[in-house]
Amino acid sequence: MATVSVRITPAKDAIVSQQVFDECVTVPASDASGAVSPVAASAGVRRNVLDMFSLDGKVAVITAGARGLGYSMAEGLCAAGLSGIAIIDLQCDLGERACEQLYLQFGVDAKFYRLDVRDDAAVQGAMDSVVRDLGRIDIVILSAGVADIVHAEEYSPEKFHRVIDINLNGSFFCAQAAGKLMIAAGRGGSIIFVGSMSGSIVNWPNPQCAYNSSKAGVIHLMKSLSAEWAKHRIRCNSISPGYMDTPLNTVFEEGYFHEWKSRTPMGRLGQPEELAGCALWLASDASSFCTGSDILIDGGYTVL
Template sequence: MATVSVQLPLADEVMSPTTTSQHIVDHRDAIVETAVNSIPESLITTAAPRKRNVLDMFRLEGRVAVVTGGARGLGYAMAEGLCAAGLSGLAILDLQSDLGESACEQLHSEYGVSARFYRLDVRDEVAVQDAMDAVVRDLGQIDILLLSAGVADLVHAEDYSPAKFRRVIDINLNGSFVCAQAAGKHMIAAGRGGSVIFIGSMSGSIVNWPQPQSAYNASKAGVIHLMKSLSAEWAQYRIRCNSISPGYMDTPLNTAFEETYFGEWKARTPMGRLGQPEELAGCALWLASDASSFCTGSDILIDGGYTVL
C-alpha cells in the first residue's frame, strides 16, 4: 500500500507559550487536511458492509412459482409455504378445477399473492407448453417450478396391465420431464436462472413394504435420476435442480389405506408416525430460495428415518 508522508511541527513548538502558538497550530491543521485530501480514494478503507441477515435469503419477493398438482395435499402445502415467504406470483397446474380455483382464492386471500389456476394434464406436452407460455404472459416470468403432480397404484406385478403401468410412468416421470422442459426453456431465455424442485419419494431409493407398487417405485427412481441429469445440464444457465423425497405422509390419497397399511408404515418408521404435508414446506422454501444457492443435484429425504433401517 502507498504511504503518505506528512511533516508536522514539533510538539514543543506547538505547545510553547509564544505569540505564534496559534499560528503554528493552524498551520499544522492545514498540513494535515491537505495531506488527508491528497490520499487516493482507493487507499481509504471504510467500515465493512453489514452482513445479510440469513432469514432474508429465504424471502421470495418478486418471484413467480409454478406448482403442478398443487390443488391439494403435498403440492398445496408446499405452495402455501412459498406464499408465506412473500412470493409475488403463483400458478397452480392441476386436473381438478374446483380444488385448483379454490386453492388459488385461499392463497390470494391469506397472503396477497397473485395466484392463477390452469387446468392441465401433465401428459399432454402441447398443453403443458401452452400453460407455461400462459403463465409467463399472465404473471410475467417463471422463477420456481415445483413438480408435485403424481399418482400411485397398488397392484401386484404379475397382475399389472402394461397400460396401467405405463400410466404411472407417464404421469410421474414423463410428466415431470415435459413440465421441466417447458418451464426450463423460459428460464433459459430469461437468463435469470431458477429453481426446479422435483418431488421424488423414498420409493426411489428403497422398496416399500408390504404394499405392491412396482410402477410407482420405478417412476420415482426415474424422477430422481432425471433431476440429477438436468442439474448437470442446466447448471450453466444458473438453473438449480433438486428433489424432495417424502416418506409416508398423512394425505387424502393415503387415507384410503389407513385400515390396511398405516399401522405397518408407522411401525417401520423410527419416528413412529406419518409425516404431515406442511413438514415438506420448509425444505421446498429452502430449495426455492437463495438460501440454497449452492445446492443442485441433491435428493433430500424427509421420511422420519424410514430409509436408515
C-alpha cells in the same frame, strides 16, 4: 473489516505446482481483540440468513398444487413473499378454490391452469400462459403423481403406463417447458421435483413396482438436468417424502397404515406442511449452492 495478504510457502518435498502457492490469499484481519470472524473468513459479503429465504418479486408454478403436498408447499412459498403463483391441476373446483385461499391469506396473485401433465403440447402452452399472465417463472415444484398397489404379475400395461406417464414423463415435460423459458429469460431458477423414498428403497410390503420405478426415474432425471442446466443457473433438486398423511395414501387399506407407522422410527405419518420448509429452502437463495440433491423427509424410514 480490514484485510491482510498472506503468502503460503510449500514444504520442500511437496509435489505441487509452485504457481499454486504464488497466489495471494486474502483473509480478514483480526479485530482489536484479536478475534477473526469465521463467517467473514469464508464469505466476501455478509448477509442476514433470514433475508436469504425471501421470495419477494418471484413467481412459482406448482403442479398438483390444489391440495395435499402441493398446496402445503404453495402456502410455504407464498408466506415468503411471492408476487405470483400458478396452480396447475386437473380438478378445476379445487384449483380455483386454492387460488382464492392463497390470495385471501397472502395477497399473492394466484392463477389456476387446468392441465394434464402427460400432454407435452398443453404443458408448454400452460407455461407460456404463466409468463404472459404473471410475467415470469422463477420456481417450479413438480408434485403431480399417482400410485397403485398392484402385484407385478397382475399389473396391466395400461395401469403401468399411467403411473410412468404421470410421475416421470409429466415431470420431464413440465421441467423442460419451464426450463426453456428460464434459459430464454437468463435469470436462472429453481426446479424442485417431488420424488419419494420409494425411489431409493423398496418400501415393503407394498407391491408398487411402477411407482417405485417412476420415482427412481424422477430422482435421476433431476440429477441429469441439474448437470445440464447448471450453466444456465437453473438449480434442480428433489424432495423425497416418506409416508405422508395425504389423499394419495388414504385410498389404501387401513392395514397398510399400521405397517407404515411401525416401520417408521418416528412412529407416525408425515404431515403435508412438514415439506414446506424444505421447499422454501430449495426455492430461495438460502440454497444457492445446492443442486442435484435428493432430500429425504421420511421420519427415519430409510435409515433402518
